[in-house]
Amino acid sequence: xxxxxxxxxxxxxxxxxxxxxxxxxxxxxxxxxxxxxxxxxxxxxxxxxxxxxxxxxxxxxxxxxxxxxxxxxxxxxxxxxxxxxxxxxxxxxxxxxxxxxxxxxxxxxxxxxxxxxxxxxxxxxxxxxxxxxxxxxxxxxxxxxxxxxxxxxxxxxxxxxxxxxxxxxxxxxxxxxxxxxxxxxxxxxxxxxxxxxxxxxxxxxxxxxxxxxxxxxxxxxxxxxxxxxxxxxxxxxxxxxxxxxxxxxxxxxxxxxxxxxxxxxxxxxxxxxxxxxxxxxxxxxxxxxxxxxxxxxxxxxxxxxxxxxxxxxxxx
Amino acid sequence: xxxxxxxxxxxxxxxxxxxxxxxxxxxxxxxxxxxxxxxxxxxxxxxxxxxxxxxxxxxxxxxxxxxxxxxxxxxxxxxxxxxxxxxxxxxxxxxxxxxxxxxxxxxxxxxxxxxxxxxxxxxxxxxxxxxxxxxxxxxxxxxxxxxxxxxxxxxxxxxxxxxxxxxxxxxxxxxxxxxxxxxxxxxxxxxxxxxxxxxxxxxxxxxxxxxxxxxxxxxxxxxxxxxxxxxxxxxxxxxxxxxxxxxxxxxxxxxxxxxxxxxxxxxxxxxxxxxxxxxxxxxxxxxxxxxxxxxxxxxxxxxxxxxxxxxx
Numbered sequence: 035x036x037x038x039x040x041x042x043x044x045x046x047x048x049x050x051x052x053x054x055x056x057x058x059x060x061x062x063x064x065x066x067x068x069x070x071x072x073x074x075x076x077x078x079x080x081x082x083x084x085x086x087x088x089x090x091x092x093x094x095x096x097x098x099x100x101x102x103x104x105x106x107x108x109x110x111x112x113x114x115x116x117x118x119x120x121x122x123x124x125x126x127x128x129x130x131x132x133x134x135x136x137x138x139x140x141x142x143x144x145x146x147x148x149x150x151x152x153x154x155x156x157x158x159x160x161x162x163x164x165x166x167x168x169x170x171x172x173x174x175x176x177x178x179x180x181x182x183x184x185x186x187x188x189x190x191x192x193x194x195x196x197x198x199x200x201x202x203x204x205x206x207x208x209x210x211x212x213x214x215x216x217x218x219x220x221x222x223x224x225x226x227x228x229x230x231x232x233x234x235x236x237x238x239x240x241x242x243x244x245x246x247x248x249x250x251x252x253x254x255x256x257x258x259x260x261x262x263x264x265x266x267x268x269x270x271x272x273x274x275x276x277x278x279x280x281x282x283x284x285x286x287x288x289x290x291x292x293x294x295x296x297x298x299x300x301x302x303x304x305x306x307x308x309x310x311x312x313x314x315x316x317x318x319x320x321x322x323x324x325x326x327x328x329x330x331x332x333x334x335x336x337x338x339x340x341x342x343x344x345x346x347x348x349x350x
Numbered sequence: 351x352x353x354x355x356x357x358x359x360x361x362x363x364x365x366x367x368x369x370x371x372x373x374x375x376x377x378x379x380x381x382x383x384x385x386x387x388x389x390x391x392x393x394x395x396x397x398x399x400x401x402x403x404x405x406x407x408x409x410x411x412x413x414x415x416x417x418x419x420x421x422x423x424x425x426x427x428x429x430x431x432x433x434x435x436x437x438x439x440x441x442x443x444x445x446x447x448x449x450x451x452x453x454x455x456x457x458x459x460x461x462x463x464x465x466x467x468x469x470x471x472x473x474x475x476x477x478x479x480x481x482x483x484x485x486x487x488x489x490x491x492x493x494x495x496x497x498x499x500x501x502x503x504x505x506x507x508x509x510x511x512x513x514x515x516x517x518x519x520x521x522x523x524x525x526x527x528x529x530x531x532x533x534x535x536x537x538x539x540x541x542x543x544x545x546x547x548x549x550x551x552x553x554x555x556x557x558x559x560x561x562x563x564x565x566x567x568x569x570x571x572x573x574x575x576x577x578x579x580x581x582x583x584x585x586x587x588x589x590x591x592x593x594x595x596x597x598x599x600x601x602x603x604x605x606x607x608x609x610x611x612x613x614x615x616x617x618x619x620x621x622x623x624x625x626x627x628x629x630x631x632x633x634x635x636x637x638x639x640x641x642x643x644x645x646x647x648x649x650x651x652x653x654x655x656x657x658x659x660x661x662x
Contacts, residue, residue, distance in 0.1 A: 220590040
């Protein structure tokens, strides 16, 4: 049995597919009411971990407790206590909003007496009043997404998994969606999110950075932004051309550079040394440089440095 | 020629039944500019891009793309542009090279130029090792980079992208942008729609669309500087309690929970911070940090859409 307040406990989890290690000795715990994000390139192990925690896939070694139940010994008990929302929203496009809710309510075994009340709750939560009979396929992205969330949590699961939940959803709907997620978290629901977007990562209480099956960092967005980057970030105001980018990549002390709007974000070893030397270095190559200022690293800067280039390697 | 806008849209309108998808929309994009269309679902982003691509006729108004009128000369427009819709038509059972060759044939790219062009596009976006791989076996990020390479093989003067990086990881996304910036530097013009505002920050200028109209249009820096009020970021482990404590503060125009606290927009500007601090202290909420921060594009966007919706 897990300690009080721990919704998910993962210890030395390993999953191998043949000779390939998809999950490599991963350990972490998630508290009740916590929103925990998984970040990592494709193939980092995000979905394998989620599938193990959903009781859909048996781990090769290690153990995972979800809502107090062991995923290997008691996968059915685990599945009854989780909700899962995929990035494709898994709705029946040719059923209406209300028919989708009824269908998923039946699937998850919500008692008929309770179902009516839960459906009313979901319609309210998703802002679907007046659209109950609209076919799911005709709903715009934001509504579709909130309907899918409603379907995934009708049975009041204490743990919810969201796989790229706001992929292709507009900014207003995304903010609305996250406020719903945080209300659920306040009520004690533990939420796991996998995402590629830093806009979305900022909504998580803690973020797990995964790289080739290993957990390379796990902390709050604020701590990751301030401590997880090796080096410092400079904002460089210079023409955003290929020539400038090549020059920056070749400049002494530069670890990486990327275009940002009409300038660059440059990761360096030693901010003060490079800050002075860079305009001179660029000027010597005929590149005008208006300003070099140190800025706080963004989550994306951290992600790209800690997890960069793995997509290409793993695909090779 | 060089002073003419690459894209000029004037009073553009398109209805679908009772819905005004695009409603008297006007904007101009300079050659070499990266212009972003941002807006909620149904704001008219995709409809606008389809009109500019010459695949959908407007009901009223005019649009000139690369010097050609989209209504009178849609064929000339199609040769001067590339349009990458949300689902770009890649052939899963063809290799990376074969897909690019297919699009090069379609656009009549001469054989000698094609080789050089393909090699360069694939090199910039890190796809060179995968030239012989079937498109169906590529990851989502690599598929998008291949789609972009196909769209660029005939050197379009204007590139139209509809939410190009949805579902693409940040590392692949940087490769994608690297390729775009290289071609922008050569004078190509790009109009892209996006739902992600960290991505919108990379555009030279943005149009915020709402119900078919541009409610704001400027550089990201000026949009942020022009936002009324101030954004106060509160870092606290008790984010839900902080939200509830601040909800009825009259100065607050927007309030939402993020991972490590709450983000509050106050109408009165930076002076509004004190009242927030007092209210949180009175409610006994532990605050690790409270500061006025620079607005994100998302804050500007939400504020301007809310203001537009408040109008009759």
